[in-house]
Amino acid sequence: MEIYKADVIIVGGGGAGLRAAIAVAEANPALKIALVSKVYPMRSHTVAAEGGSAGVKKASDSLDYHFNDTVHGGDWLCEQDVVEYFVARCTEELTQLEHWGCPWSRTEDGHVNVRAFGGMKIERTWFAADKTGFHMLHTLFQTSIKYPSIKRFDEHFCVDLIVEDNRIAGVVAIEIASGEFTLVEGRAAVIATGGAGRVFRENTNGGVVTGDGMALAYRHGVPLRDMEFVQYHPTCMPGTGLLFTEACRGEGGFLLNKDGYRYLQDYGLGPAEPTPRNKAMELGPRDRLSQAFWYEQQKGRTIEGPHGSVVHLDLRHLGEEKLRERLPQIYELAEQFLGVDPALAPIPVRPAVHYTMGGILVDGRCASPLAGLYAAGECSSVGIHGANRLGSNSLSELLVFGRVAGEEAARFASSVAPAAPASVLAQAQAVEQRVLGIRQNTRGNERIATLRKEMAQTMEDGCGIYRLAETMQKTCDKLDELKERFKNVRVEDKSSVWNTDWLLAIELEYQLDVAQAMAYSAINRRESRGAHQRLDGFEQRDDVNFLKHTQAHYVAGGAPRIDYGPVKITKSQPGTRAYGAAGEKAEQERKASHG
Amino acid sequence: MNKRRPYVRPMDGWWRKNPYFVEYMIHEATALFVAAYAAVLLIGLLRLAQGEAAWTAWLATLQGGWAILFHLLALVAISYHTYTWFKIMPRTMPPVIVGGKKLAGWVITAGGLAAAAAASLALLALVWGMAR
Amino acid sequence: MAEQPKTIEIEVLRYHPEKDKTPHTQVFEVPFTDDMSVLQGVQYIKDYLDGSLSFRWSCRMAICGSCGMMINGIPSLSCQTFLRDYYPARVRVEALAHFPIERDLVIGMEGFIEKLESIQPYIIPKEPRTPAQGEYLQTPEQLAKYEQFSSCINCLLCYAACPQFGLNPGFIGPAATALLHRYNVDSRDGAQAERMELINSEEGVFNCTAVGYCSEVCPKHVDPANAVNQNKTNSAADYFLRFLSPKGGAK
Numbered sequence: 001m002e003i004y005k006a007d008v009i010i011v012g013g014g015g016a017g018l019r020a021a022i023a024v025a026e027a028n029p030a031l032k033i034a035l036v037s038k039v040y041p042m043r044s045h046t047v048a049a050e051g052g053s054a055g056v057k058k059a060s061d062s063l064d065y066h067f068n069d070t071v072h073g074g075d076w077l078c079e080q081d082v083v084e085y086f087v088a089r090c091t092e093e094l095t096q097l098e099h100w101g102c103p104w105s106r107t108e109d110g111h112v113n114v115r116a117f118g119g120m121k122i123e124r125t126w127f128a129a130d131k132t133g134f135h136m137l138h139t140l141f142q143t144s145i146k147y148p149s150i151k152r153f154d155e156h157f158c159v160d161l162i163v164e165d166n167r168i169a170g171v172v173a174i175e176i177a178s179g180e181f182t183l184v185e186g187r188a189a190v191i192a193t194g195g196a197g198r199v200f201r202e203n204t205n206g207g208v209v210t211g212d213g214m215a216l217a218y219r220h221g222v223p224l225r226d227m228e229f230v231q232y233h234p235t236c237m238p239g240t241g242l243l244f245t246e247a248c249r250g251e252g253g254f255l256l257n258k259d260g261y262r263y264l265q266d267y268g269l270g271p272a273e274p275t276p277r278n279k280a281m282e283l284g285p286r287d288r289l290s291q292a293f294w295y296e297q298q299k300g301r302t303i304e305g306p307h308g309s310v311v312h313l314d315l316r317h318l319g320e321e322k323l324r325e326r327l328p329q330i331y332e333l334a335e336q337f338l339g340v341d342p343a344l345a346p347i348p349v350r351p352a353v354h355y356t357m358g359g360i361l362v363d364g365r366c367a368s369p370l371a372g373l374y375a376a377g378e379c380s381s382v383g384i385h386g387a388n389r390l391g392s393n394s395l396s397e398l399l400v401f402g403r404v405a406g407e408e409a410a411r412f413a414s415s416v417a418p419a420a421p422a423s424v425l426a427q428a429q430a431v432e433q434r435v436l437g438i439r440q441n442t443r444g445n446e447r448i449a450t451l452r453k454e455m456a457q458t459m460e461d462g463c464g465i466y467r468l469a470e471t472m473q474k475t476c477d478k479l480d481e482l483k484e485r486f487k488n489v490r491v492e493d494k495s496s497v498w499n500t501d502w503l504l505a506i507e508l509e510y511q512l513d514v515a516q517a518m519a520y521s522a523i524n525r526r527e528s529r530g531a532h533q534r535l536d537g538f539e540q541r542d543d544v545n546f547l548k549h550t551q552a553h554y555v556a557g558g559a560p561r562i563d564y565g566p567v568k569i570t571k572s573q574p575g576t577r578a579y580g581a582a583g584e585k586a587e588q589e590r591k592a593s594h595g
Numbered sequence: 596m597n598k599r600r601p602y603v604r605p606m607d608g609w610w611r612k613n614p615y616f617v618e619y620m621i622h623e624a625t626a627l628f629v630a631a632y633a634a635v636l637l638i639g640l641l642r643l644a645q646g647e648a649a650w651t652a653w654l655a656t657l658q659g660g661w662a663i664l665f666h667l668l669a670l671v672a673i674s675y676h677t678y679t680w681f682k683i684m685p686r687t688m689p690p691v692i693v694g695g696k697k698l699a700g701w702v703i704t705a706g707g708l709a710a711a712a713a714a715s716l717a718l719l720a721l722v723w724g725m726a727r
Numbered sequence: 728m729a730e731q732p733k734t735i736e737i738e739v740l741r742y743h744p745e746k747d748k749t750p751h752t753q754v755f756e757v758p759f760t761d762d763m764s765v766l767q768g769v770q771y772i773k774d775y776l777d778g779s780l781s782f783r784w785s786c787r788m789a790i791c792g793s794c795g796m797m798i799n800g801i802p803s804l805s806c807q808t809f810l811r812d813y814y815p816a817r818v819r820v821e822a823l824a825h826f827p828i829e830r831d832l833v834i835g836m837e838g839f840i841e842k843l844e845s846i847q848p849y850i851i852p853k854e855p856r857t858p859a860q861g862e863y864l865q866t867p868e869q870l871a872k873y874e875q876f877s878s879c880i881n882c883l884l885c886y887a888a889c890p891q892f893g894l895n896p897g898f899i900g901p902a903a904t905a906l907l908h909r910y911n912v913d914s915r916d917g918a919q920a921e922r923m924e925l926i927n928s929e930e931g932v933f934n935c936t937a938v939g940y941c942s943e944v945c946p947k948h949v950d951p952a953n954a955v956n957q958n959k960t961n962s963a964a965d966y967f968l969r970f971l972s973p974k975g976g977a978k
């Protein structure tokens with residue numbers, strides 16, 4: 001087995017991982033950084049983020065506004081001290097990215113431009129046309145090349161963490177090109193592997209978004225927090241789930257039902273004005289918009305298409321010129337994938353799974369309960385998204401907390417001695433044997449794709465936009481069954497070089513762990529909050545019993561153990577979460593009562 | 596043991612594998628006609644310098660069947676070369692900004708072709724006028 | 728009577744370094760619907776017909792740059808190439824041309840990554856600034872000068888379209904040059920002179936013979952041929968200016 005001795009290991013080469021790597025390199029150039037990623041960094045799913053990244057910019061905006069939007073949007077399940085830190089750091093990080101070359105869209109006078117986004121009171125979403133994630137990722141990746149202390153392990157698939165004396169000591173990875181194992185030793189590690197949306201059937205996520213890092217930490221005893229909160233994005237392509245950015249609505253797009261009616265006004269989001277005002281109608285938060293779709297579908301007011309019910313995303317009134325300038329990628333996606341010219345016809349859309357609000361439990365400094373292990377980005381639950389993330393907060397999150405994780409990991413690595421190498425190697429060899437065992441398994445005949453599809457279907461059935469105890473229970477049972485059947489999974493390909501069949505099997509095992517954490521967390525939360533909505537007697541938010549974080553603990557060979565942690569409230573007491581005219585009224589009342 | 600063994604595909608006959616490459620090769624080949632015609636003109640110059648007899652003999656040669664055939668071939672080849680040359684031109688030059696907007700490639704190509712046609716016609720008219 | 732489900736034949740160039748001396752083709756029969764991409768066809772093969780087929784893919788929406796393949800001989804992103812455009816004829820799928828095949832549809836791309844790393848693909852500021860000083864001002868016109876070249880997704884279709892790269896794998900090639908140019912013409916950057924050496928070198932822009940196919944196949948309208956050819960002019964100017972200035976060229 002190859003051995004590489006690093007100081008800080010970063011698993012995941014997306015936005016958060018790259019930002020963390022740069023932070024380590026800048027904090028202490030003497031530290032050796034190993035950046036382990038299962039794909040070349042620029043393939044990471046940050047690339048597909050479209051609309052933009054939030055940071056207070058306008059004179060009329062304030063950190064308090066951003067804080068309140070985020071906490072209200074998260075239905076008060078946010079760690080408010082962490083949100084305060086977050087909103088205070090977004091703009092600096094976005095400016096840093098500007099200095100590194102990110103091609104932010106500009107105003108005529110050369111300043112960075114901002115656009116409106118769902119659930120945000122003031123325009124504060126920095127954007128690079130509708131390819132913001134792409135430009136952020138490539139800027140970070142290309143900037144990371146500047147730092148000689150970052151050693152990349154591209155296309156290295158991380159299969160386990162090595163924990164020695166209750167702290168992190170390294171990771172084991174497969175070099176995909178050869179199928180050989182590498183032990184990367186290090187005194188601190190940052191997990192930045194992104195979300196787990198691929199456990200659902202219809203999703204906006206890339207094939208790589210399989211929750212690997214979550215499962216790695218989870219199996220080593222780190223709880224996964226708030227995993228029941230899975231975001232459905234309201235405007236996705238039927239069938240494939242591909243994303244039509246919220247910026248479509250930020251630029252003024254409408255959502256219409258089969259009668260051409262802007263149905264959101266029926267769901268407490270009105271009034272319907274020709275230009276949607278912020279935090280109203282089409283600029284409401286994603287959970288509410290996806291839920292409104294579900295009701296329209298129940299009422300038979302959606303349009304039936306070959307891939308299920310759809311509503312219309314109408315951009316026609318924006319005109320071709322503006323669409324080409326502001327939403328060029330959306331324009332091409334609609335034309336090429338759907339044969340729809342958005343300047344001439346509305347785009348059929350439906351909700352699809354988009355984002356995992358929960359993740360690896362970390363504190364406000366990105367530290368997990370396992371010493372030396374940090375996490376940042378979608379794989380983590382640092383506590384800013386609560387029960388529903390606001391669009392454009394996640395790109396800022398990966399900058400702000402990628403940096404924090406990197407700096408904290410650098411500090412930790414400098415403060416401790418390396419673990420005993422012999423013991424670390426012995427552990428790594430045991431991991432190698434276990435993982436080779438998956439490839440060599442000849443017991444069973446279960447197809448990887450069959451198990452994966454059954455998992456994705458049952459997650460959609462049980463953990464969709466609206467949830468019932470009965471169907472969630474079925475999902476839990478089905479996942480238990482699939483984990484059992486996984487023992488008989490058959491990897492057809494027994495070879496070494498570029499064996500993606502083997503990698504898919506390993507990923508599937510990760511996915512089943514994460515899916516279980518989601519389903520069991522969901523069935524145990526007997527209330528409705530944010531993206532977790534129930535229709536079986538728990539339709540209301542229950543702050544008495546459930547203003548707390550779910551924590552799912554891994555149990556080998558069984559269902560996860562669920563317990564709860566406190567929610568940090570600093571300056572925003574839980575209140576009514578209202579949007580549109582009702583939201584404005586509620587805000588005035590709040591202001592009046594505070595004097 | 597590392598089992599990687601990347602396979603490098605041969606490049607033999609690469610230009611036949613794609614119509615675009617065939618067009619490129621024809622474009623490159625037609626450049627030979629440009630060169631050949633330059634040589635013809637140079638020889639003409641040389642003949643002129645050698646005196647009236649040499650010049651007249653050269654003119655007579657040009658009126659032969661083979662020479663006319665060559666000229667026709669050269670006309671076709673050079674026309675094709677001109678066309679493909681202007682077709683690629685937008686890709687080879689810095690952006691042309693007109694009224695704050697980048698000029699589209701086809702405009703540059705069309706402009707080049709129009710200029711080439713105009714220059715050819717002007718030359719033809721000039722020679723025509725001199726010959727009368 | 729129920730309609731017979733439609734199928735389409737996909738012919739794949741297979742190569743397994745642990746078994747094969749040379750690549751060979753294999754034909755698969757795949758169920759066809761008219762909204763299926765070639766990538767979805769290939770995924771079907773992997774899921775249900777032959778789990779050993781290897782290929783890269785991720786985003787499915789033409790932005791991650793993973794899934795480039797030769798489709799009927801044309802460098803294409805398989806996620807945005809649709810089977811309906813070939814049906815009922817057979818579709819031929821092969822690893823991107825001009826790159827070594829690691830296995831099946833997977834190419835070796837270390838060479839490209841080295842090139843990318845060699846061009847100093849980051850801002851080397853003309854006037855350094857701290858975040859506290861706020862952003863650099865950059866007008867939409869200044870942004871427009873480089874934006875197109877910053878849109879490269881590194882899918883490498885342009886290299887598969889460049890016979891000069893095929894003949895000389897050392898050539899820095901279209902995408903890397905486009906990125907180099909992207910930083911050179913960014914109003915915040917001041918390191919054009921530092922990047923000139925590479926442009927002028929044996930591996931530099933004069934390998935390009937203006938075939939132009941790279942820009943034809945680019946799925947993101949980057950027009951890398953334009954970046955390469957503009958830098959021929961820059962390189963020539965640099966060469967002649969060297970005689971005029973004691974410090975040389977663009978420095």
